[in-house]
Amino acid sequence: MPEPLIVARGLKKRFDDFEAVKGIDVEVQPGEVFGFLGPNGAGKSSTMRMIACVSPASEGTLRLFGMDPAVDGAKIRARIGVVPQLDTLDTELSVQENLWIYGRYFDLSRAECRRRATELLEFAQLTDRADSVVEHLSGGMKRRLSIARSLINEPELLLLDEPTTGLDPQARHVLWERLYRLKQQGVTQVLTTHYMDEAEQLCDRLVVMDQGLIVAEGSPRELIDQYSTREVLELRFGAGTNDQFGPQVVGIGDRFEVLPDRVLVYADDGEAALAEAHHRGLRPESALVRRSSLEDVFLLLTGRSLAD
Amino acid sequence: MSDTSIVLRIIPVSYLSGLGLRRPHRMIERHVMAYRRQWLIVVSGFFEPLFYLLSMRAGVGDLVGDVSVAGRSVPYDAFVAPALMASSAMNGAIFDSTGNVLHRLKYARIYDAALATPMGPADVAVGEISWALIRGQIYAIGFLAVMAAMGLTESWWSLMALPVCALIGLTFASIGFLGTTYMRGWSDMEIVNTLMMPLFLFSATFFPISSYGGWAWVVQLSPLYHGVALVRACNAGVWTASLVVHALVLLVISVVMLAWGSRRIDRLLRR
């Protein structure tokens, strides 16, 4: 077993009287893609900022590459790449100037900055926009540039805070594909997301965070197997009437959940559950059988849906 | 002589390196890159003090005639020119360290990007203040050249006004930088402009300190007054012991503000 890249023990972050992270333990292995999953305000971004060595931990220990951010912050930052939640691109500079100056912050020579920038523009599919001023790029392009910029120092560890929030589906898929290529090159990645499909697509292993604490940990498959059934039956009875029908589905699957807009029935065989519901005389406006997802895991663990 | 190096020797190096002082010149490199496209804005900054000087010379100078300072009678434009040079060092430094820094800190978030790299908060603070100084020196050199061309310089001692302007720039860039870390948004720039104006008008710039009578002590509270006194002395080549006091006032303000500003920016960016 190689030495873990990131080790956190009892990590806490306090802002005045508000505790954003309430003591978490995390280990990330080299080459792994690790995810923090949770709704807004779960403490993901605070955790990421501590790992990025731009926010000192209030309590607990944190080690990256075996070093302490409080002592060797600059040395650690030299080896990581950061894609922040909101783009911090330099809007007064052109696309390639953004890459050059960022490389200079890492003390790369000018020639090296140019060489890497050319490669990264190719990687981010921005070569033909190299001289455009950043202000005029689309959201997806800016995000790709942010990722390209974070790679200028050839980082061993890449931190991505909600990499695809606010992007259209097509732009998301382009980004996912780029991140997958980096994984194949052996770059360790830590990302936060509140998108289930993103976590399932990208992460080898993830933790579910809620209100500053880790509530579950494992691979996406393990979490689904452990905390949910194989399939889910979604029944919609029409707005405002779903809670009346809740009691009538008792016993159909393993368990059920009543949401404002639908009733979820957890069962290993969704079709059989639907047949049983029909047999009981239930006539929903619509019914859907789908595979169980991390959304269901989150719902079970926290009692709330991720959209909240 | 370089004023920055003095300051760096006075503030313990360990203090600044604790805030991550490693390569502040990278900030300057960034600005050079950005201003390559906006060089006209940089150049145009030279004209404002020049317009003031021309207006004072052609218009107000004729109305006023000669002014007596410390027993010597000098033409009004020769009286005002050194003060305008000192004021423009202040204006340039404040402009660069407030509005521009506010934009980079709060809106463009350029510092957040820099701090994700091995750069530290002190790199940002020292880099920004140095940039303001460099820009100020360029304007000061230009202004001094115009003064010389107009016959308003009296001897080679006038060249001493350049390092003095660097010191004035350092003082106000440090004050401006610290102030910016407390700003809430763009509308606070209105406060900056309003604070600058009395400094500009009442630092013995346009009329001698003797005009203030019993209120002269208020004028001495203005850091710009000490800068104006220094530039005037350089231009006249008249050296007195009180100049040491003027220089010390500016130096002490710079050191305190720079240390405080670095702390503040560290708090803001690494919470």
Add this chain to the structure above:
Amino acid sequence: MQIATPGPLRVVSGHLVVFRRLWRLNLLSSFVQPMLYLLGLGVGVGALVDRNAGSTATLGGVSYVAFVAPGLMATTAMAVCAAESMWPVMGGLKWRRDYHGIAATPLDASDIVFGHMIWMAMRAGITGAAVATALAFVDDTRSWGLLPAVIVAMAVGIAFAMPIMAYSVGAEMDGGFPAIQRFVIIPLFLFGGAFYPLSQLPEVVQWFARAFPLWHGVVVARGFTTGDTDWAGVAGHLAYVLLWAAVGTVISIRRLAKRLYP
């Protein structure tokens, strides 16, 4: 039957809502700054000027404060209205995008432009009135002429606001604004006849000053406050000032309509 509020006034009421939040800060630029200039340049430099025999004749027989005061009412109106017609106007199209919001209602480009014009006249009027009130307390500058001088300041305000608005609604980037400030507004402030008679300047500079509306406003306002009014001259100068406002307004409406309804 209910009478609808005219469109431009509805736009103005939007400005007022924002102003109610920021008026304290605005007060600084519209009142404190001109008063500081008056104190520093009018009273301070004035002491040097009035001591100099012969200067009073150059100034038309009045003290330096009395000479400078009406000029400052006009320059302040110019400065406030010019700045308010740059970034805030571009922001209405680009950053806050409230012009697009207004354009989606029954109001159109001309309502926005006239709304801006009324708003600028009000801002210049507030500034002018504040300065006039302060001047009324000083013996040298107290006169009924301060009242029409406020109106002149309003005219000067819109004479700068409207042409600059015409530029701002068509501009893509804000890079031109500092250039306008540094090469038009500040030189006019310094060479526009507010601090000394134009005749003291070289011919070229005089023509530069005469080309823009500021000097015309300064001369008229000064005529009112010093009680030396030549009515034919007043009519000519004011017509020129208002011509700038009118041309600016027409171009603003056309360019804004093109931006809002492409």
